[in-house]
Amino acid sequence: MWIYEKKLQYPVRVSECNPRLAKYLIEQYGGADGELAAALRYLNQRYTIPDKVIGLLTDIGTEEFAHLEMIATMIYKLTKDATPEMLKAAGIEDHYVNHDNALFYQNASGVPFTASYIQAKGDPITDLYEDIAAEEKARATYQWIIDMSDDPDLNDGLRFLREREIVHSQRFREAVEMLKEERDRKKIF
Amino acid sequence: MKNFTLRKTYHPYISPFDPCPPVREKTYYTPAQLYLGYQPQNLEQFSPKEALKAGTLWKVFYDPYYGPNEKRRGPYE
Secondary structure, three states: OOOOOOOOOOOOOOOOOOHHHHHHHHHHHHOOOOHHHHHHHHHHHHHHOOHHHHHHHHHHHHHHHHHHHHHHHHHHHHHOOOOHHHHHHOOOHHHHHHHOOOOOOEOOOOOEOOHHHOOOOOOHHHHHHHHHHHHHHHHHHHHHHHHHOOOHHHHHHHHHHHHHHHHHHHHHHHHHHHHHOOOOOOOOO | OOOOOOEEEEOOOOOOOOOOOOOOOEEEEOOHHHOOOOOOOOOOEOOHHHHHHHOOOEHHHOOOOOOOOOOOOOOOO
16 A cells, blocks of 8 residues: 655756657656656566565655656646647657647657566566666666756756666665575674 | 776777767766675765755765756755
């Protein structure tokens, strides 16, 4: 069960109406390495992972939904009240004819989200290595979006999200270390 | 404390026939999580207020990314 706090994890500011940036950001919304894929991946894998790392997957999976909400807010603000002409100029008229200004789970090229973006192999090391890779891929994607963006307020939020990928990657790496640990030769902290 | 760097560079081969203007130095990122293993105890922390802004409590993980046309700003800005 979840408790919902009606606020964003980090404030989302957008300087100007810019549908083209929304087109890039949708990669982190419904793309292979996006926040939806991350949340669903972790919250699903946690059932079949050793007890001591279940909580980590729950925590990070939950936070990914908070990130998804931030990305949604960014996309919404970037396209809110944009006219069909503006969407056309930004190259997202194909989105408009299908969805109006609504958000949809798809990547920057318009490919709809699919469960095959995520995996649950049941082997704990395999799953955690996938999770580490997913965090690094999301970190890289944020870098390339920041490179394409000229909106300083938006980039501030994206930098925060990229920083969280770094921390999550660290925690997944620690989870691997916990599972590697030899019984009765416990490291003393 | 930090005995690693967060960026690495290399110099790829440039052909005399490359159509695009060559980028002679390429950069890639090697963030802190590659080096730390278990997070060591007693690492330096941000204040709670700074941490909420930075996205991490721990200074060692703080590595803000700026685009090519952005001015780098202060450490927690």
